[in-house]
Amino acid sequence: MAQVSDTFPEHWKYVSEGGATIVFSYNGPLNPQFNGTVLRLRKSTVPAVPFRLPNLEDVQDEPDDPMIEYQHKCMERLIPLEHLPRLESVTVNRAWLEKLIALHNADRPEDRRAKDQVDLARTKGVLATDLVGGDWLAVEIKPKWAFLPQPHHLSETTGPIKTQTCRFCMHSAMRAKGGETVSDGYCPLDLFSGDEIRIKKAVYDLWDAWSESNGTVNNLKIFVRGKTIGPAEASSMIFDDSNAKEYNGDLREEFASALGPLLVGTPVLDTLSKLQRTLDVLDIEGLSRLWRLAEISAPLYRTTFASFFEQESLITGFSPPPSSPIGVSSLFLTSPEPTISDWSEFLDMYLSPTSADHNHVNPSIENLRYYLLAYLLSATFKDCSIIVRLDPLRSTNSPTASMVKAERVTVIDLDPKSMARLRKWEKLDQEIVRAYASVEERKVCVDARRTAM
Ligand SMILES: [Zn+2]
Structure with missing residues (x-):
């Protein structure tokens, strides 16, 4: 599984967000794994619930984002593959996410910032075709x-x-x-x-x-x-x-x-x-x-x-x-x-x-x-x-x-x-x-x- 921490948060650019997720696009040096991709991260409400450090087992246990399974098992049966974005799971970590927020939070619409932010407790995100x-x-x-x-x-x-x-x-x-x-x-x-x-x-x-x-x-x-x-x-x-x-x-x-x-x-x-x-x-x-x-x-x-x-x-x-x-x-x-x-x-x-x-x-x-x-x-x-x-x-x-x-x-x-x-x-x-x-x-x-x- 690809690791987002192999890249710098500076190399991601804020694109847009919906009610549940926020999207960044890769904009860094040549990297076959990340060129032409966007990173979709889940959001949590502000103030975030007190953070509990996940232990290693939790990290391994966190299932892939349900979006991925839903696409593979359901959407691919209804819509031809060539008309769907490629989706895969990637690991993220708290330190990297905190840096990403510090760098890019100001790019987000103000009303969104007041309501929610990237969910720091997650250890996985979704990498998709940009x-x-x-x-x-x-x-x-x-x-x-x-x-x-x-x-x-x-x-x-x-x-x-x-x-x-x-x-x-x-x-x-x-x-x-x-x-x-x-x-x-x-x-x-x-x-x-x-x-x-x-x-x-x-x-x-x-x-x-x-x-x-x-x-x-x-x-x-x-x-x-x-x-x-x-x-x-x-x-x-x-x-x-x-x-x-x-x-x-x-x-x-x-x-x-x-x-x-x-x-x-x-x-x-x-x-x-x-x-x-x-x-x-x-x-x-x-x-x-x-x-x-x-x-x-x-x-x-x-x-x-x-x-x-x-x-x-x-x-x-x-x-x-x-x-x-x-x-x-x-x-x-x-x-x-x-x-x-x-x-x-x-x-x-x-x-x-x-x-x-x-x-x-x-x-x-x-x-x-x-x-x-x-x-x-x-x-x-x-x-x-x-x-x-x-x-x-x-x-x-x-x-x-x-x-x-x-x-x-x-x-x-x-x-x-x-x-x-x-x-x-x-x-x-x-x-x-x-x-x-x-x-x-x-x-x-x-x-x-x-x-x-
Ligand atoms: Zn009409």
């Missing part, structure tokens, strides 16, 4: 929800709304009303349509939102030689700076012409769309109903609330006994967080030819666990990003020429989601639809890949 740091342009797109739900499990109120306007567009409308900056105009169903003209429209919309928000919306990020750029630095996308100064053409057009064909040609968007829609077949509404049904069918539930069920037959306007929120274990129904072997078993089922036998219109409570895991996995694909590597605009040479075409589009941020999120997603879904119900002119989003269930 997709943004080469001599190319890297475009990061967070595409979001790829489909309109089937109507079967939607209510009379939500059905007409949710089958006409996509989830992303409804959510954007709600967030915009709340004063947030959103990717206004962008509809993921354009990006996922497979249609050249609609894909180009999606690229223009992403560009415009990026441009108008000064690069703050999170659906599009552009990196030039490893650094995120904002609209003011857009001309740095042109091959060399001397050209850039003289350039007064249409960068938006150049960008769309470079990116569009790669998005049309890659199978990645089709794969993500298929995965999302075949994993989320009940919608959160149907999943929630199945959950409730499974709970009230549990024998212990029937006996515990026997008096309620006796009333049911006698009184009209019967009020149901209490139920636990979706995904939250109760005495009657348990719903443990999936382990890697749960995920593997789930995938065996999902990928088997018999999975087509599931009746998604009338799902059986025996299959509740299947549908819960499927929904969580669909959420992973609704939340992932893709990185597209392009040659600098108007360049005469091609730094990406050595890459196989397929390797230029990579799917990232494929983290497993937790059962605990389900109840929040259910609540958010209700809020979004309720808010959108009062919108007078509702947007019509077209799902080109929709098929009958």
